Amino acid sequence: MQQCYVCGRKYQDDRALWRCECGGVLEHSWDGEGPVFDREQITRGPGSIYRYRGALPLAPGTEPVTLGEGMTPLLAGEWNGLRVRYKLDYLCPTGSFKDRGASLVMTWLKAAGVRAILEDSSGNAGASMAAYAAAAGIQCQIFIPAYASAGKAAQIAAYGAELVRVPGTREDTTRAALQAAESRLYASHNWVPWFLEGTKTAAFELWEQLGWQVPDVVVCPAGYGSFLLGLYKGFRELVSAGVAPRMPRLVAVQAANCAPLVQALEQGLQDVPAVQKQETMAEGISCSKPVRGAAQLEALRATGGTAVAVSEEEIRQALWTLARKGLYVEPTSAAAAAALDKLRAAGAVADGEEVVLCLTGTGLKATDKIAAMMAEA
Ligand SMILES: [Zn+2]
Numbered sequence: 001m002q003q004c005y006v007c008g009r010k011y012q013d014d015r016a017l018w019r020c021e022c023g024g025v026l027e028h029s030w031d032g033e034g035p036v037f038d039r040e041q042i043t044r045g046p047g048s049i050y051r052y053r054g055a056l057p058l059a060p061g062t063e064p065v066t067l068g069e070g071m072t073p074l075l076a077g078e079w080n081g082l083r084v085r086y087k088l089d090y091l092c093p094t095g096s097f098k099d100r101g102a103s104l105v106m107t108w109l110k111a112a113g114v115r116a117i118l119e120d121s122s123g124n125a126g127a128s129m130a131a132y133a134a135a136a137g138i139q140c141q142i143f144i145p146a147y148a149s150a151g152k153a154a155q156i157a158a159y160g161a162e163l164v165r166v167p168g169t170r171e172d173t174t175r176a177a178l179q180a181a182e183s184r185l186y187a188s189h190n191w192v193p194w195f196l197e198g199t200k201t202a203a204f205e206l207w208e209q210l211g212w213q214v215p216d217v218v219v220c221p222a223g224y225g226s227f228l229l230g231l232y233k234g235f236r237e238l239v240s241a242g243v244a245p246r247m248p249r250l251v252a253v254q255a256a257n258c259a260p261l262v263q264a265l266e267q268g269l270q271d272v273p274a275v276q277k278q279e280t281m282a283e284g285i286s287c288s289k290p291v292r293g294a295a296q297l298e299a300l301r302a303t304g305g306t307a308v309a310v311s312e313e314e315i316r317q318a319l320w321t322l323a324r325k326g327l328y329v330e331p332t333s334a335a336a337a338a339a340l341d342k343l344r345a346a347g348a349v350a351d352g353e354e355v356v357l358c359l360t361g362t363g364l365k366a367t368d369k370i371a372a373m374m375a376e377a
Helices: 039-044 049-055 098-111 124-136 150-158 170-180 194-199 201-209 226-240 260-266 293-302 312-323 331-345 363-376
Strands: 002-004 026-028 074-079 082-088 116-120 139-145 162-166 217-221 249-255 306-310 355-359
Touching: 026 194, 039 049, 039 201, 049 098, 049 201, 074 201, 074 331, 082 201, 082 331, 098 124, 098 194, 098 226, 116 124, 116 170, 124 139, 124 150, 139 150, 139 170, 150 162, 150 363, 162 170, 194 201, 194 226, 201 226, 217 226, 217 331, 226 249, 226 293, 249 260, 249 293, 249 331, 260 293, 260 306, 306 312, 306 331, 312 331, 312 363, 331 355, 331 363
Parallel strands: 082 355, 116 139, 139 162, 217 249, 217 355, 249 306
Antiparallel strands: 002 026, 074 082
16 A cells, blocks of 8 residues: 555555645555565566565556666675675666666556656656656656756657756756646656655665675665665565564765755754755755655664765765776766765774665766866866
């Protein structure tokens, strides 16, 4: 079922909603039997997130909308002398981890008989939702700010989505999308609970790839938190099912220029108030007020994790360091790497621990920006 994080109201799974009637965010929760993790079935399953079908809330017989997302490599390596494993989620079909969530969302929408949706994202999520809408045969409108780069718009348009350019700020784009949502479903990846049902498979994969063990620490970039919250949900399900002994510590990384989560955690708050954001090259985590802020704080506190802010210069340096290892990622992913040095200096990670660094988006989509950075250097 789908349940409101705010008021607790429940809705059936086949209702295509984007939020509760009270305005709160919805989460999926299991009624009756919980997720099933059968190792033999998993290893015999497809090389995609659907190998964990027993832990995905899909009615029997539901045909997945898939492009082969997930099962990304977990690469052993090191970061300035610290042993780490890089989770190469930028190798998903559209170049970002968002494909895990978009696949589940489109599978759910197609099964619910939805024919047309809209979404507002000029970044990785917009491209991902457009690709999976194409695979599902669902009409897709993507609202983007008029200032969004031509390259990003091109990928979305190539998948056949209708682009609606909105003048003004990013917030103006969301407002325009919400107005249009009177006539078709607002399938915002930040709101519909199915997105996290897809991103949680990253936790299952880490567990499988580490020989059915959980790591000690997982570090990922966080803005709206769809990767962080997916990890939290996935690891919790493994622990509840009795197949993993404990949770890893989850670490969220933000750009210092826009760090509402870091500030809320430091101040001991229960929710994340809006901050005045400054520009950051880590645009995938440039979010001044996350929809699921309270849930992100819970994920960090409940696992003994933390949140770290990194400067633009630190992000830039980390991007070069990764690239010189052969890992070409977008600045948002480089931010997560930049946090490792700080975590180590603060004693939040120790040598010998199993540390996973999540690289969530490809550098190929940020080549203009990376070329400009090289010209400046
Ligand atoms: Zn509610």
